[in-house]
Amino acid sequence: MLHLLSLKALRERLQKREVSSVELTKHFIDRIARFSDLNAFISVDEEGALAGAENADKRLNKKESGNLTGIPIAHKDIFCTKRLRTTCGSKMLSGFTAPYDATVVERLANAGCVTIGKTNMDEFAMGSSNETSFFGNVKNPWHTSRVPGGSSGGSAASVAARLIPAATGTDTGGSIRQPAAFCGLTGLKPSYGRVSRYGMIAFASSLDQGGPLTRSAEDSAIMFNAMGGFDPKDSTSIERPVPSVNELLDLDLRGLRLGLPTEFFDSSVDTAVLGSVREALQILEKRGAQLVDVSLPNSAAGIPCYYVIAPAEASSNLSRFDGVRFGHRSEQADSLLDLYECSRAEGFGEEVKRRILIGTYVLSAGYYDAYYLKAQKIRRVISDDFKKAFEKCDVIVGPTTPSTAFKIGEKTQDPVSMYLNDIFTNTVNLAGLPSLSLPVGLDGAGLPIGMQLIGRFMDETSLIGTAHQFQLETDWHERCPEDFS
């Protein structure tokens, strides 16, 4: 039952040479093939992974190994990789192989990870259900008629189904935390600037942040430690080292003030979700944490603010996909205008086009002040709300999403209802803060419930530490969807 082991346990077995990396890699490749119905992967690199595993075994034999040597992982298909195509879930890049590796890919490779493949995702990370992917939707392993969340839906489904021990994701408005919540995982969105964005195909540059999707806080600490840190290739990268795994995990809950924003505990949230979050809070309280009421009075403005800023940045970021230097090029390209308009119309899916159009609209002459500039001001107000709340508490706690995983197809006809899924998560990206979702229960249908922790800027330690302390007491993070154990 190798696939049930944590990163730490796998590392021990590999280092004691009780299992080889090749064996482990084959095991996971077999599982990926066996459960291909989930559609969690876009590309699998069997040959490359086995070569990497052999290499890792050599190093393990010579005791030259790093923290993650020989452990198979998968990357969200938004991170550029030299060996495997990088599609971003889009027809536009369905034939694109990047000439370089993203910093995150390079760092995890340097830590010894074996990359097995690239996971499915919403097209250009725009979506909350993994239904906008050109490569088809992903199924939630807890209930295959349900969505896994998005946009890092393939990463979440594959870790939850034990097809891979850990995977990378990206989070622009909740794209790590919401799928983590829907799939019963621990998902970390680090502080903006912690994890290099170099080689991560941009959706909304001032909001995007890479992070790990893992089964536990402990695994999250190991992955975050390996992924993060200063990168001179990213001008928004913070020049501070990432805390060690021990520093990330070692937290005394006594005296830690957990802030409960009244706005996050309102009637729009499912009762089952609220119930599980409250139970989790009691456990933390028992271990010495203090619960305090706080307020984030402008959080309702988060969604409108986000859906102006993110599309605006995206409309510009996606301009480089024009059929000239890479990516899809239309056959009907008699004039330059045709080349641009047809390549882009054919290469992008409907949701991406919708967001490009709205982003172009809010930046265009006559609308900039009313929409874009206004949203930037509200962004400041939202960020200030968090600062004020953190005067009264150390970590803010609430549900990650208002409900558990919804049905496939349930919200595809109504983009706005889909957007409302981000209601508790996207204000965090606007403020650039670190945040983590951890599993705290199952609802009546047996679907996982996620609780969100939000920390001060650069304080991932309190989040991972709190989650780890909770997981020492509980076993929600060890629950595995029935057919995948």
Added chain:
Amino acid sequence: MPISENDVTRVARLARLRVTEAEIPQYQAGLDGILDLVAQLHESVTDDIEPMAHPQDISLRLREDQVTEDDERDLFQECAPAVESGLYLVPRVIE
């Protein structure tokens, strides 16, 4: 409907996305829904508030003026749809 057909056409042209006549109503409805959602923005009073463009309070880091990149044209052009003599090709640009 705050968004007109003309708006859709204008924005689609700016964004270089071909939208057919038949698709216009669908995008019009989509954009309308989003604008309706973001309309709440106008309710907040934000006088005297400094717009926030970056989530961090840092200034630009500068790199030293050194050539660090080699010629990787062949590698970069492997994924290019149309090249000749090292140039990317596009339909004739009329100046």
Added chain:
Amino acid sequence: MEWECVIGLEVHVQLKTKSKIFSGASTTFGADANTQACGVDIGLPGVLPVMNREAVMMAARFGIAIGGTINEISVFARKNYFYPDLPKGYQISQFEIPVVEGGQLEIQTANGPRTIRITRAHLEEDAGKSLHEDFHGLTGIDLNRAGTPLLEVVSEPDLRSPEEAVAYLKKLHTLVRTLKICDGNMQEGSFRCDANVSVRPKGEAQLGTRAELKNINSFRFVERAIYFEIDRQIGVIEDGGSVVQETRLYDPDKDLTRSMRGKEEAHDYRYFPDPDLPPLMITKKELDAIRSAMPELPDTKLTRLVSSYELSNDDAALLAADSDLAKFFEDAVRTANGESRLIANWILGDLSSALNRESLSISESPVSPEMLGQLINRIKDNTISGKIAKQVFGDLWQGKGQVDDIIQNQGLTQITDTDAISKAVDDVITAFPSQVNQVRAGEEKVIGFLVGQVMKATSGKANPQAVNNLIKSKLSS
């Protein structure tokens, strides 16, 4: 009706950094297509810009030189539009808050000096190039130039004639070369100019509708393009029409401007702060360091050259226009310990024409300032005549050695032996009786002819003044 034209210039100054503004690719001109375009320059998915420090320092140096304000915080913005030479679909530029605001340049005009205000100077990246040679009816895109740092210098509409526009451009050209932030090579596009031109009835306060003239890449073309455009606009208005705000391209072959329809449609650049680049900050400490390392500026240099070296304003202006030339001059004067006017004549005359002939810059001159100074010394101490000096200069230019060696080896020393000169004079008097008679009859000018003959006979080694005196005394006796 009397018309007045109003001109504002936007000059793109290519900063001469080694690497690009946001990437580590080389900026060297003339490489094979796309061999100097790295992932950032071609806008690969996932790549990010990182700012070049030197470009910032160069912009600040410029700002100080024009007396502008260097903003402590300036912001990079994206200017969004689609064009094949613009790989990302946006240009990283500065919009609301540029690095330099305000400042001025003083120009000389027919009516005396005028101050031209500079609105702003901002940093941005250059675009690539479209090559229209036939690739089966397609256009080829070379992105080597994409990402080269530019400083766009925008003037107020303070210029009132094509001549003033050229004077301003030349002034700016001198300044950026003096500051060593641009090589000023207009053929290679290192210094490019767009002109906003409008006309209005003289005395009218309101500005007319302007046309933007693009692609004018020499001082001469700027003047001609603006002249054409003024005539065109006046013609349109006098025919009862009105000027349309548009971009027009100058065609130097036909000497006219024509509308660039098509590229014009729906300009809506959707500027917004670039989220990949936090605000650019220049500290007071950095500014102080730049200030203390500023070179002498052209205006100061001009004044000093006139007062310290007793040069004419014209000569001093020519020297001050090129800081390397001025340095050459001052070094030569130091070697010669004076003789500044003579040295200026040599530099602006023989040396400049030799440099022009071989298309060399002053720093590539085979004749060093020390050589020129030494040559002047030999004229001063009567070792050689001015005429022989030109011959020595020619040899110096060809690298035939040092001044004294050339004089020595070729026996060019002036004849000081009066007997030898006297004999040569006597020979000439005998050989040219009719000219001698003319001189005796009072035709003084003919003495020159006789002197020339003596010089010829002595291979130029006689002192011409001594010969002149001797002829006069012999013929008057």
